[in-house]
Amino acid sequence: MEWEKQEQEQQQQQENGGALYVKVMTDEQMELLRRQISVYATICEQLVEMHKAITSQQDLTGMRLGNIYCDPLMSSSGHKITARQRWTPTPMQLQILEHIFDQGTGTPSKQKIKEIASELTQHGQISETNVYNWFQNRRARSKRKQLGPAANNAESEVETEVESPKEKKAKSEDIHSHENPNTRAEDISFQSPEISSELQAFN
Amino acid sequence: MEWEKQEQEQQQQQENGGALYVKVMTDEQMELLRRQISVYATICEQLVEMHKAITSQQDLTGMRLGNIYCDPLMSSSGHKITARQRWTPTPMQLQILEHIFDQGTGTPSKQKIKEIASELTQHGQISETNVYNWFQNRRARSKRKQLGPAANNAESEVETEVESPKEKKAKSEDIHSHENPNTRAEDISFQSPEISSELQAFN
DNA sequence: CTTTTATGAATGAAGG
DNA sequence: CCTTCATTCATAAAAG
Numbered sequence: 001m002e003w004e005k006q007e008q009e010q011q012q013q014q015e016n017g018g019a020l021y022v023k024v025m026t027d028e029q030m031e032l033l034r035r036q037i038s039v040y041a042t043i044c045e046q047l048v049e050m051h052k053a054i055t056s057q058q059d060l061t062g063m064r065l066g067n068i069y070c071d072p073l074m075s076s077s078g079h080k081i082t083a084r085q086r087w088t089p090t091p092m093q094l095q096i097l098e099h100i101f102d103q104g105t106g107t108p109s110k111q112k113i114k115e116i117a118s119e120l121t122q123h124g125q126i127s128e129t130n131v132y133n134w135f136q137n138r139r140a141r142s143k144r145k146q147l148g149p150a151a152n153n154a155e156s157e158v159e160t161e162v163e164s165p166k167e168k169k170a171k172s173e174d175i176h177s178h179e180n181p182n183t184r185a186e187d188i189s190f191q192s193p194e195i196s197s198e199l200q201a202f203n
Numbered sequence: 204m205e206w207e208k209q210e211q212e213q214q215q216q217q218e219n220g221g222a223l224y225v226k227v228m229t230d231e232q233m234e235l236l237r238r239q240i241s242v243y244a245t246i247c248e249q250l251v252e253m254h255k256a257i258t259s260q261q262d263l264t265g266m267r268l269g270n271i272y273c274d275p276l277m278s279s280s281g282h283k284i285t286a287r288q289r290w291t292p293t294p295m296q297l298q299i300l301e302h303i304f305d306q307g308t309g310t311p312s313k314q315k316i317k318e319i320a321s322e323l324t325q326h327g328q329i330s331e332t333n334v335y336n337w338f339q340n341r342r343a344r345s346k347r348k349q350l351g352p353a354a355n356n357a358e359s360e361v362e363t364e365v366e367s368p369k370e371k372k373a374k375s376e377d378i379h380s381h382e383n384p385n386t387r388a389e390d391i392s393f394q395s396p397e398i399s400s401e402l403q404a405f406n
Numbered sequence: 407c408t409t410t411t412a413t414g415a416a417t418g419a420a421g422g
Numbered sequence: 423c424c425t426t427c428a429t430t431c432a433t434a435a436a437a438g
Contacts, residue, residue: 033236040243047250054257086418086429091241133419140424141417289414289433313425336415343428344413 087130092123097131101138108135292337293327300334304341311338 089097100116108116108131117128292300303319311319311334320331 037240037243040240040247044243044246044250047247047254051250051253051257054254088418088430091238091245094238095242130418136423137417137419291414291434333414339427340413340415
């Protein structure tokens with residue numbers, strides 16, 4: 001993750017009564033974000049430690065810790081059992097898929113799919129077809145994205161140029177031109193192999 | 204965890220008018236960030252669940268671990284840090300689009316789109332994708348509108364989504380779904396005081 | 407300001 | 423593989 005590699009792609013949007021609709025972060029927001037993530041990281045680490053501590057004191061034989069769906073609340077009214085008819089990858093599955101996709105192995109062979117699918121089952125409901133479709137779509141879309149990056153929106157209404165210091169974002173109209181053709185998003189992954197492996201162990 | 208340690212030295216020097224010290228992120232980076240956070244949330248969730256599972260089988264000897272629970276609000280993707288941008292057609296554009304749509308030419312072919320887009324550019328910011336999406340949505344919705352009023356009863360449990368927005372549910376053995384209660388908060392913070400307090404105990 | 411609605415965009419799945 | 427459709431998500435705009 002290198003924020004330093006800025007892309008001046010952002011179009012400057014006007015401020016709307018105080019709400020800024022750009023991907024511009026102030027130091028404060030940045031700090032907040034960093035702290036938030038830091039909190040997550042800390043929690044994860046501590047939970048892992050905790051887990052270690054606990055398991056080292058007892059024997060886990062027989063314990064079955066499968067996928068637990070965390071949806072504590074929100075299930076108040078019983079009715080409306082509208083089951084979803086469409087698969088939605090869990091963040092975990094997404095990450096793994098994304099990772100595999102980035103391996104450049106552009107050929108999701110039949111056999112490979114089977115493997116991937118079975119592995120992902122540990123992180124939630126999934127079928128081979130889902131995996132297959134995912135790769136198909138993923139490729140098709142990443143491809144189209146390259147060809148038709150296009151200048152996206154920014155719509156103006158009757159706006160009274162509210163001057164805000166943040167409003168000055170330079171829209172370098174120069175030669176920076178297009179986006180890096182191959183912005184192969186570096187996959188997101190745990191920076192801590194420890195946690196990563198811990199999680200594996202759980203499942 | 205390395206990521207969050209990242210120094211924020213990348214102060215963005217803005218050329219226009221004055222130097223602005225903000226962080227600018229591309230959509231790509233933004234999305235990455237969201238996913239990263241989402242992954243953390245998932246990990247926390249699972250770890251917490253694990254902890255529950257473990258402690259429920261043993262008597263909390265020594266370790267005093269209360270019932271930590273993961274706030275569902277944190278468990279989904281799409282954490283909003285900065286609003287996402289969105290194109291909004293100008294009245295003029297809308298009128299033209301609407302007109303074209305009415306021509307009955309329900310086929311907004313690739314080439315056609317290009318033409319339309321370039322023409323509409325004269326009336327405001329717009330991209331081919333915008334045009335494409337507009338037609339897609341327009342058709343889909345005009346279609347749904349017809350079927351909506353007609354089929355009024357029986358088991359078509361579809362469109363009655365007037366229930367509490369947070370109310371969602373999925374059958375246990377069904378497709379795993381990930382709901383996403385909307386968080387209006389601009390800052391992401393741990394919504395569960397329980398976790399933070401628990402963490403205190405560890406330190 | 408908060409809630410609701412309308413609609414632009416994202417994406418899983420189906421067809422060719 | 424590519425295109426198209428259906429459904430869902432998120433947010434700008436509108437309503438309260």
